[in-house]
Amino acid sequence: MDFTLPPEIDSLRLQVRDFVEREVIPLEADPESYNEFDNIRLALCDEMRAKARTAGLWAPQMPKSRGGLELPLVGWAAFYEEANRSIFGPVTLNCQAPDDGNMSVLNKVLPSDEMKDRWLQPIIDGEARSSFVMTEPHPGSGSDPGGMMLTRAEKRGDRYVVHGRKWFISGAAVASHFILVARTSDDPRRGLSAFLYHRDDPGWRIVRRIANMGPDEHGGVCELEFDGLEIPEDHRLLEEGDGLRITQIRLGPARLTHCMRWLGLAKRCMEIARDYVEEREAFGSRLIDHESIQMMLGEIAKDIQIGRLLVMNAAWTIDRGGLARKEVSMAKIHVADTLIKAADTAIQLCGAKGYSKDTVLEWIYRYARCAKLVDGASEVHKMVLSRAYRKEGNDFWRWGE
Incomplete structure (x- = not known):
C-alpha cells in the first residue's frame, strides 16, 4: 500500500x-x-x-x-x-x-x-446546520442503542408520532435539519428507524443546553424532549427497522473524520511547544537542548505518526470497499489518546503560558477530553477489537480485508 x-x-x-x-x-x-x-x-x-x-x-x-x-x-x-x-x-x-x-x-x-x-x-451551502439525535439519558441508549433505546416512534396512518428524551445532542441549538433515531418495534435487530424532521415542526423542544468543560461547538450539546412530534412516512430514511444501519453508515466514517481533525490539533500543540522551547532558556541553555525535553517532543511526534498511519490505513480500506470496523476502532482509540497527550505535554513544556489563554493550548486541552467519549467510548472500541481478535485469531493481522 x-x-x-x-x-x-x-x-x-x-x-x-x-x-x-x-x-x-x-x-x-x-x-x-x-x-x-x-x-x-x-x-x-x-x-x-x-x-x-x-x-x-x-x-x-x-x-x-x-x-x-x-x-x-x-x-x-x-x-x-x-x-x-x-x-x-x-x-x-x-x-x-x-x-x-x-x-x-x-x-x-x-x-x-x-x-x-x-x-x-x-x-x-452553509445555509443550514444539522444534528444527529440518538443518545438518551439513563436508562436509555448510549453505546448500545439497539438494546437500550427508549424514545419511540409509533406508526399512525401515514405518520410517525414520537415520544421520548434525548441528550448530549451536538449542534441542536442552531440546527435546522435533524436526523432522529427512535424505536419502532421491539425487534432486537430491526427495532430502530431513522427519520428527518425540521426545527419548526411542533411536538418537540430543547429542554436545556448542557454546560460542560467545553469549549462548545456551535449549538452546544442539548437535551431534547419529544411530546408528539409527527413525522411523515416519506421522511423516514431507508426502510422501517433500518435505524441501526443508518447509524453504522454514518458513524464509521464520522469516527475517522474526528481522528483526521484531531491529528491536526495534536500537530498544532507540537508546533506551539516546539516554538516555545526553541527560544526559552533555563539553566544556561535553551529548553530544546535538554534531553528530557527532546524525549517528550519525540514521543508525541512518534504517536502522531502512528495515528496518521492508522487513519490512512482505515481510509484506504474504506476507499477500496472495505468496512474497516477494527481499523477505525484502532485509529479512534490511539488518536484520542494522542490528542490528550499532545495537549498535556505542550502545556507542560510551555508552563504557565500554556495554561493561560495566551495560546490555544488550554482550549485544545479542554476540548480534547471528549475525544475518548464521542462516537463510542474508548472502552467500547477496545471491546470491538477484542471480539474481532477472538473471532479471527491470527488473521486479525492479515494484510487487507
Whole structure:
C-alpha cells in the first residue's frame, strides 16, 4: 500500500495549509473572534466561510455537482488534518462535526434529488446546520442503542408520532435539519428507524443546553424532549427497522473524520511547544537542548505518526470497499489518546503560558477530553477489537480485508 498523496490532493492540502495559516489562525488571538461558548462568532464564521468557498476549499466530502470537492476518504484525511491546525478551521471549510457526518449519510441514503435538494443542499451551502439525535439519558441508549433505546416512534396512518428524551445532542441549538433515531418495534435487530424532521415542526423542544468543560461547538450539546412530534412516512430514511444501519453508515466514517481533525490539533500543540522551547532558556541553555525535553517532543511526534498511519490505513480500506470496523476502532482509540497527550505535554513544556489563554493550548486541552467519549467510548472500541481478535485469531493481522 502506497500512501503517497496524488499530486492533485497534495496540491489541495497545501492550499488548505496556506489558507488556514493566513486567514484563520490569526483570528484565534483576538478575543473579539469568539462567542460566549469559546467558538468563532457566527457572523465572523459566515464571513470566513465565504472566503473559503471563493478559494475553492469547501465541503471536501460532497459531490462536485453539489458544490463540494468529491475527495476520496484518503483525500479527506489530508484535507481535514490541515484544516484543524486551527481551532476554527473545520467549521470555516465545512468539514466539522456533526454536519460532516450528517451530510455524508444523507448523500448516501436520500432516495431522490428532490429530497437532497430539500434536506442536504442547504447544509452543503452553509445555509443550514444539522444534528444527529440518538443518545438518551439513563436508562436509555448510549453505546448500545439497539438494546437500550427508549424514545419511540409509533406508526399512525401515514405518520410517525414520537415520544421520548434525548441528550448530549451536538449542534441542536442552531440546527435546522435533524436526523432522529427512535424505536419502532421491539425487534432486537430491526427495532430502530431513522427519520428527518425540521426545527419548526411542533411536538418537540430543547429542554436545556448542557454546560460542560467545553469549549462548545456551535449549538452546544442539548437535551431534547419529544411530546408528539409527527413525522411523515416519506421522511423516514431507508426502510422501517433500518435505524441501526443508518447509524453504522454514518458513524464509521464520522469516527475517522474526528481522528483526521484531531491529528491536526495534536500537530498544532507540537508546533506551539516546539516554538516555545526553541527560544526559552533555563539553566544556561535553551529548553530544546535538554534531553528530557527532546524525549517528550519525540514521543508525541512518534504517536502522531502512528495515528496518521492508522487513519490512512482505515481510509484506504474504506476507499477500496472495505468496512474497516477494527481499523477505525484502532485509529479512534490511539488518536484520542494522542490528542490528550499532545495537549498535556505542550502545556507542560510551555508552563504557565500554556495554561493561560495566551495560546490555544488550554482550549485544545479542554476540548480534547471528549475525544475518548464521542462516537463510542474508548472502552467500547477496545471491546470491538477484542471480539474481532477472538473471532479471527491470527488473521486479525492479515494484510487487507
